[in-house]
Amino acid sequence: MTVVPSSTSTSLTFAQMSELAAAKGNTLKLKYFPFHGMVEAARFLVYTSGEKYEFVHPEAWPEDKVNTPFGVLPVLNIITESGDNLELAELAVIENFLAKRSGFLGNSVWEESIISMIVSSTSTVFDKYIVMVIRSPDSIRQELLDRWLDLTLPEWIKYHEQYLINSGNTGYYLKGSNEVSLAEIKTATLLPAIMKIAEKREYFSEEKTPALFKVLETAKKHPEYARWLASEEYKDYTAKNIALLGF
Incomplete structure (x- = not known):
């Protein structure tokens, strides 16, 4: 069984990843089951981000658990214009990341x-x-x-x-x-x-x-x-x- 690394961009520094993640023109892929569950707020933040996006659903679960950072969904993949793949897991982290980019996390x-x-x-x-x-x-x-x-x-x-x-x-x-x-x-x-x-x-x-x-x-x-x-x-x-x- 192959374990997919948490990011295909392992050669990038964290500073480079931060710059790429903050840039516009990325494609956001949010993976979760095909119902609201807990992720409606995260889906809204993807929807309103102004970025290209895709809501992805697991094809085989729990077999796909091994291909996520911690064996849980949701997972957010940020595909940059240069083709790098930045990955985030854990709902609270995903929500805060998306909310901050879109101005939904306050001003201080x-x-x-x-x-x-x-x-x-x-x-x-x-x-x-x-x-x-x-x-x-x-x-x-x-x-x-x-x-x-x-x-x-x-x-x-x-x-x-x-x-x-x-x-x-x-x-x-x-x-x-x-x-x-x-x-x-x-x-x-x-x-x-x-x-x-x-x-x-x-x-x-x-x-x-x-x-x-x-x-x-x-x-x-x-x-x-x-x-x-x-x-x-x-x-x-x-x-x-x-x-x-x-x-």
Whole structure:
């Protein structure tokens, strides 16, 4: 079995790789399964990057695990104009890289850190659902789902509502901001799925969770995000997500 190296550009220095990765005119290839899963925000950032792009799906999984840096998806390949292949794995790293290139990661090191903190919190609550519930044996899945619904999710709702209210309840996580960042995009991409999973608990409404609803509406009004939601690619992934996962 052949293991593909993490980058075919092993002769390049990190300084050269950094310059090539930041340049325009690259082709972005994001590899993940053919549904939204956790990567809708990353796909949006690829879509709105202004670069040529391709959403790639594994042909054989888990056999293809050996051809990824850490045996997981997503993987982002950046094909430069000179033909070099730069590779990144791990979703949080891919999101931050793409968000920074496209102006969705704030305007300072501190803003970047706060946005990353918020995204980490939102990613974690959904990660726990995937790991605890989706990947659990059928015999204990309902018990673990109830635990996630009764304990994990209400805490996320409580603290995000409070954080947003403390920030002015404007639809933006950063106080005084009027720019959509990865923080709003990440919440907007996962919130509809979370609402569907928890619909019987009636946790969400404009009365109960007004701040989170305002974030969702703020993201939807962003021109590029609205264009993504209207795209055929988005609709196709949504249909496959519903068929596979029910949301």
